[in-house]
Amino acid sequence: MPELPEVETVRRGLQPVLEGALIVRAEARRPDLRFPLPERFAERLAGRTITALGRRAKYLTMHVDGGPVLICHLGMSGSFRIESGERDNRPGEFHHERSKNPAHDHVVFHVLDPQSGPARVIFNDPRRFGFMLFAEGAPDDHPMLAGLGVEPTGNALDGPLLASLLKDRKAPLKAALLDQRLIAGLGNIYVSEALWRAHLSPLRAAGTIAGPGRKARERSEALASAIRSVIADAIAAGGSSLRDYHRADGSLGYFQHSFAVYDREGVPCPTPGCGGHVERIVQSGRSTFYCRACQE
Numbered sequence: 001m002p003e004l005p006e007v008e009t010v011r012r013g014l015q016p017v018l019e020g021a022l023i024v025r026a027e028a029r030r031p032d033l034r035f036p037l038p039e040r041f042a043e044r045l046a047g048r049t050i051t052a053l054g055r056r057a058k059y060l061t062m063h064v065d066g067g068p069v070l071i072c073h074l075g076m077s078g079s080f081r082i083e084s085g086e087r088d089n090r091p092g093e094f095h096h097e098r099s100k101n102p103a104h105d106h107v108v109f110h111v112l113d114p115q116s117g118p119a120r121v122i123f124n125d126p127r128r129f130g131f132m133l134f135a136e137g138a139p140d141d142h143p144m145l146a147g148l149g150v151e152p153t154g155n156a157l158d159g160p161l162l163a164s165l166l167k168d169r170k171a172p173l174k175a176a177l178l179d180q181r182l183i184a185g186l187g188n189i190y191v192s193e194a195l196w197r198a199h200l201s202p203l204r205a206a207g208t209i210a211g212p213g214r215k216a217r218e219r220s221e222a223l224a225s226a227i228r229s230v231i232a233d234a235i236a237a238g239g240s241s242l243r244d245y246h247r248a249d250g251s252l253g254y255f256q257h258s259f260a261v262y263d264r265e266g267v268p269c270p271t272p273g274c275g276g277h278v279e280r281i282v283q284s285g286r287s288t289f290y291c292r293a294c295q296e
Contacts, residue, residue, distance in 0.1 A: 002074050004058055004152065004185035005234035010080060011055045017082050017119050018050045021111040023064070024118070030106050034075060034131040037107075044068060044134070050111070054139075057148050057185035061139050068134035071144055075129030084119035107132065148184035152227050153235075157183065159221030163210040166220075173209070174202035174283055183227070189262050190230050192289045196261045197226035199271070201295045202281075202288045233258070261289040269294060 002010075026045040028037050038044070048064040055061065062070040107123040123130070135142040149165070150157055165182045166173075177183060177191045186194075195202050200209070200223055209219035237258065260270050265280040269291035276293025 002058065003187035003189055003234075004055075005190070005231060005237075007058050007060060007074065007185075008055055008153075008235050009238050010074070011053055011060055014060075014080060014082070014121065015053050017084070017113060017116065017121060018053050018062070018109075018111060020050065020115075021113040021119075022049050023047065023109055024112050025110040027108040027110065028106070029108070033078075033106060033125060033128050034073075035133065037132060038068075038134040041132070041134075045070070045109075056139065056145050057151070057180065058187070059145060061135075068136050069139045071133045071135055071139060071142060072123075073131050073144075075125060075127065075131065077127040078123060078125035078130030081122050081124065082119060083122065084116065101126070147181055149180060149182040150184065152183050152186050152231050154228070157224050157228060159217060159224045162224045162227075163216065163220040166206040167210040169206040169210075171206050172202060172283060173200060173204050173206045174288055176206035177227075178286075186227065186231075188286050188288075189259075190227075190234060192262045193230045193260060194223065194226040196271075196290060196295060197230060198222040199295050201292070202283065202290050204296070261291065263287075264289060 023045050024047075026042040028041050031037060044067055045064065048067045050062055051065050052063040053060070054063065058073065060072040060074075062072065064070070101124075104124045104126045105122050106125055106128070109121040110118070111121060112118050123132075133142070133144065135145075139145055140148075150161065166176055169176050174191055174195065177186055177194075178188065180186075192202070198219070200219060209216055209223060261278045264278045267278050268274075269276040269278055271291065271294045274291060274294045276291040278289055278291055281288050281290075
């Protein structure tokens with residue numbers, strides 16, 4: 001599944017084309033993706049102007065004037081591409097070829113932007129694990145978004161807040177960080193990377209960084225800072241481009257080449273002077289990569 005930086009990269013790639021554009025026509029080429037498309041999907045979007053393109057955790061949100069909010073999830077293989085008369089829709093270098101099979105072009109938005117003219121924004125999803133749903137009211141009230149925790153971007157997630165979220169929790173630290181009710185959109189890859197940056201073991205009890213002492217405060221501050229920085233770095237680099245993930249304009253992100261520990265089992269730990277090696281363990285069925293020498 002694409003993680004938060006991948007989804008934010010897609011949002012930023014789509015934003016210049018979609019925000020402020022008129023949806024001349026929406027085209028649903030099949031009745032369902034992971035879930036059935038909303039009733040009157042194309043009819044309710046046609047003729048409306050896109051006022052904002054947002055993101056909540058790993059979900060994209062498309063706000064239109066006088067209509068429902070479209071909530072979109074990319075699933076495992078979903079991607080958008082932009083086709084217009086003024087741009088090459090596949091700039092950049094390709095490490096993994098994206099789907100070009102038109103049989104997987106399931107939803108097409110025909111849009112008209114006052115500045116750049118007409119374009120088609122196409123959602124392609126070979127495995128059909130993605131979905132598009134309508135939120136009739138506030139998006140945060142929709143069952144898919146209700147109950148999500150704090151975003152791991154900006155300065156909202158700081159040491160005191162993180163400590164309050166993890167207080168008295170006996171679950172392993174990594175498992176607690178993956179709880180979407182606490183921190184929204186934080187996934188497996190970037191949890192491993194953040195824990196390495198903070199020099200904290202994924203196996204330690206989550207509540208141990210939430211105590212009253214100085215050590216606990218230092219740990220919570222270090223971890224909050226590491227989470228914010230690893231997400232910011234990944235967004236700046238364009239996402240991790242794992243397997244089927246692609247940016248909206250067809251190019252790929254390169255943050256995977258900057259991974260310190262994720263998927264680097266057996267390589268020397270990059271912490272200066274550490275001397276340890278990256279290990280792989282399995283927690284709740286998910287791979288965790290860390291260095292036991294410097295992550296305590």
